[in-house]
Amino acid sequence: MEDYNKIVESLGVKFIAGKSVEILHPVSIENLYHIENAIILLNKGEIRFGDEDEVVKEGEILFIPSGNSLTITYGEGHHVRMNNDDFIGAKEKYLKSHNGPEELTEQNFSIITFDARVFDTVSFFNSLDIPAFRLRDKVISQGIRDVIQETISDEVGNNRIVKICTEQLVILCLRYIIKNQLFVEQLATNSTYFKDPRLINIFSYIKNNIGGDLSNKVLANVANVSEDYVGQYFKMLTGINPQDYIEYQRMEEAVSLLRTSKKSIRVIGKDVGYKDTAYFCRRFKMMFGIPAGKMRRRESLMNV
Secondary structure, X not given: OHHHHHHHHOEEEEEEEEEEEEXXXXXXXXXXXXXXXXXXXXXXXXXXXXXXXXXXXXXXXXXXXXXXXXXXXXXXXXXXXXEHHHHHHHHHHOEEEEOOHHHOOOOEEEXXXXXXXXXXXXXXXXXXXXXXEEEOOHHHHHHHHHHHHHHOOOOOOHHHHHHHHHHHHHHHHHHHHHHOOOOHHHHHHHOHHHHOHHHHHHHHHHHHOOOOOOOHHHHHHHHOOOHHHHHHHHHHXXXXXXXXXXXXXXXXXXHHHHHHOOOOHXXXXXXOOOOOHHHHXXXXXXXXXXXXXXXXXXXXXXXX
């Protein structure tokens, strides 16, 4: 338990967005990619997710770790099936945002998206390699409602309360996982590397030099291990090889730049370490299922 306390102490949580969403027409989206962590509270209706079409019932919560790609169905009844690319261009036909759940009478859910990083570097829930899962917890449910309410409040300190409540939600979700012994093997295996300072140095170096030379030779110097060993060392502790991790981080940064800057796709590709724009675009579409240009036009689910 002390190890988890150390992780929580080093965990930085950033609220991204929060909305209540009305389901205008039931829709099933194949391989919907979630860039951020998402907590979804189903207020009315039904949500299904995953390969086994698991059902989230009214009052239950769906937790989706960042980096997850899964099939998800919003709403009960006859639904339209589409892929992620088509959904992005037509989602206003199926989902509509509202300021608060009290405005809604039809099928709807509340959703909060957030980032959670250990040492301001490692995406925590993504690194645990856990799938999306459902839970039922009254305190977490109320916390979601509180955050949504504060996002529309004009009272003093509302942004600070949103930040504090989001941090609390993340800790409560982690407690739920531990208390209910979910993903025991993943947690035991994938949380251990947070204790290795050499690996943390590698993570920090990658973050601070995302557009530069991140070859195994460079990483070996950072960790003070041999070039032949660094790949094995990294994979032994994280479960993935360093170059795969680096590509994910580069693409994550590219998404951030697409959303927040007016830089061209060519410049963004170069900024995150890709000299060949065509290759960057191919890898981007392979990872996210949509072209980089469409990701730029993609509004967040919060802004439906």
